[in-house]
Amino acid sequence: MPTVLTDVFRGHPIHLPHTHQPDFTSLSELPDSYTWTSKDDPLFTAPPSPPGAGESIPLIDLNHPDAANQIGRACRTWGAFQIANHGVPLELLQDIEFLTGSLFQLPVQRKLKAARSDAGFSGYGVARISSFFNKKMWSEGFTITGSPLNDFRKLWPQLHLNYCDIVEQYEEQMQKLASKLMWLSLNSLGVSEEDIKWARVSSDLNWAQSALQLNHYPVCPEPDRTMGLAPHTDSTLLTILYQNNTAGLQVFRDDLGWVTVPPVPGSLVVNVGDLFHILSNGLFKSVIHRARVNQTRSRLSVAFLWGPRSDTKISPVRKLVSPDESPLYRSVTWAEYLRTKATHFNKALSMIRNHREK
Numbered sequence: 001m002p003t004v005l006t007d008v009f010r011g012h013p014i015h016l017p018h019t020h021q022p023d024f025t026s027l028s029e030l031p032d033s034y035t036w037t038s039k040d041d042p043l044f045t046a047p048p049s050p051p052g053a054g055e056s057i058p059l060i061d062l063n064h065p066d067a068a069n070q071i072g073r074a075c076r077t078w079g080a081f082q083i084a085n086h087g088v089p090l091e092l093l094q095d096i097e098f099l100t101g102s103l104f105q106l107p108v109q110r111k112l113k114a115a116r117s118d119a120g121f122s123g124y125g126v127a128r129i130s131s132f133f134n135k136k137m138w139s140e141g142f143t144i145t146g147s148p149l150n151d152f153r154k155l156w157p158q159l160h161l162n163y164c165d166i167v168e169q170y171e172e173q174m175q176k177l178a179s180k181l182m183w184l185s186l187n188s189l190g191v192s193e194e195d196i197k198w199a200r201v202s203s204d205l206n207w208a209q210s211a212l213q214l215n216h217y218p219v220c221p222e223p224d225r226t227m228g229l230a231p232h233t234d235s236t237l238l239t240i241l242y243q244n245n246t247a248g249l250q251v252f253r254d255d256l257g258w259v260t261v262p263p264v265p266g267s268l269v270v271n272v273g274d275l276f277h278i279l280s281n282g283l284f285k286s287v288i289h290r291a292r293v294n295q296t297r298s299r300l301s302v303a304f305l306w307g308p309r310s311d312t313k314i315s316p317v318r319k320l321v322s323p324d325e326s327p328l329y330r331s332v333t334w335a336e337y338l339r340t341k342a343t344h345f346n347k348a349l350s351m352i353r354n355h356r357e358k
C-alpha cells in the first residue's frame with residue numbers, strides 16, 4: 001500500500017493525451033474538440049448567479065476575533081471562502097505566480113520533457129479528470145509532489161535551484177496555514193484535538209502531506225463555448241488556491257447556480273475537499289467548482305492540495321455523529337480515496353457512503 005502520493009496512481013494508469021495539446025496561441029477559432037455543450041457536462045449551461053445578487057463566497061479577515069465562526073459558517077454554507085491577513089508574505093505569492101508564468105511560457109517541447117506519465121503523479125500535462133470528459137479543456141497543468149528537483153532540472157537547466165527554493169518555501173507556508181484553517185473550522189463545531197488524535201498540532205505536521213497543482217488557462221478566442229477546468233470537487237481535506245488577477249474560478253450552489261469568485265489581490269481562496277466533508281460527517285460541503293477562460297487575459301492559478309498521510313484512516317468525527325445513527329461515511333485513507341476518484345470520479349463519495357438501515 002502506497003505511503004506517499006507519488007505511488008498512488010501506479011496501479012491506476014489513465015491515458016492522458018498530453019502530446020496532442022495544441023499550440024493555444026496559434027488558434028483563432030475554437031476546434032470542435034474544445035467546444036463544450038450541456039451534453040458534455042450537464043452543468044455547463046446552468047444559470048450564472050442572478051445579476052445583482054451580489055453574492056459570492058465570504059472574504060474573511062483571519063485577524064478578526066470571530067474568524068473561526070465565520071470560517072465554520074462558510075464551510076457549511078458554501079464549502080469555500082477567501083482569506084485576507086493570512087500571514088503568507090505577498091512576495092512569496094508573487095514568486096510562485098512568477099514561477100508558474102515562467103513554466104508555462106517555456107516551449108512545449110521543453111515542457112513535455114517533464115510530462116507526467118499515465119501512471120505517474122508529478123509533471124506536465126492535462127488535468128487528471130480529463131479522461132472523464134469527451135471534450136478537451138482549455139488549460140495545461142503541472143503537478144508537484146515531493147521534491148520538484150528532477151522535473152525542474154529538465155525545465156530550467158540553469159535556474160532550477162531557485163525555483164525549487166520557491167516551491168519549498170511556498171509549501172511550508174501553506175502547510176502551516178492549512179492546519180490552522182482546519183482547526184479553526186473544527187473548533188467552530190466544538191471539535192478539539194482530543195477528538196482527532198492523528199491531526200494534533202503538536203504532532204509536528206508529519207501527519208499531513210500535499211501536492212501543488214499549477215494551472216494555466218491561455219487566452220481563448222471563444223471563451224463562452226469552452227471549459228478551462230471541468231466541474232469537480234477536490235479529494236482533499238482543504239485546498240488553498242492562489243489565483244492571479246484574471247477571474248475564472250466559479251463555485252456551484254444548488255440555489256444560486258455558478259458563482260464567480262472574484263480575484264482579491266493578496267488574498268487566498270480556500271475550498272473544502274471531500275475528505276473534510278467525510279471528517280465532518282457531511283456538515284462541511286465539498287464545493288463543486290470549475291474554471292472558465294478569458295478572451296483577452298491568460299489566467300494562472302496555484303492549488304495547494306492538502307490531506308493526511310496516505311495511511312491514516314479518515315472517518316467522521318464521533319462527536320459529530322448523533323448517538324442513535326451510524327456515521328454517514330465509512331473510513332477511508334487518502335490513497336484509497338484518490339484511487340476511487342481516479343476510477344469513479346464524481347461517484348467516489350457516494351461509493352463510500354454508509355447506507356443507513358431503517
Ligand SMILES: C=C1C[C@]23C[C@H]1CC[C@H]2[C@@]12CCC[C@@](C)(C(=O)O1)[C@H]2[C@@H]3C(=O)O
Pocket residue numbers: 005127128129130143211213232233234235236303305338341
Ligand atoms: C492530490 C491530488 C488531488 C488531485 C489528484 C492528485 C493530484 C492532482 C489533483 C488535481 C488538481 C486538478 C483538479 C483535480 C480534480 C485533478 O484532476 O487533479 C485534482 C485531484 C483531486 O482533487 O481529486
Ligand SMILES: O=C(O)CCC(=O)C(=O)O
Pocket residue numbers: 213215229234241243248249289290291300301303
Ligand atoms: O484554476 C482554478 O481556479 C481552479 C483550479 C482547481 O480547481 C484545481 O487545481 O483543483
Ligand SMILES: [Fe+2]
Pocket residue numbers: 232233234239289303
Ligand atoms: Fe479544484
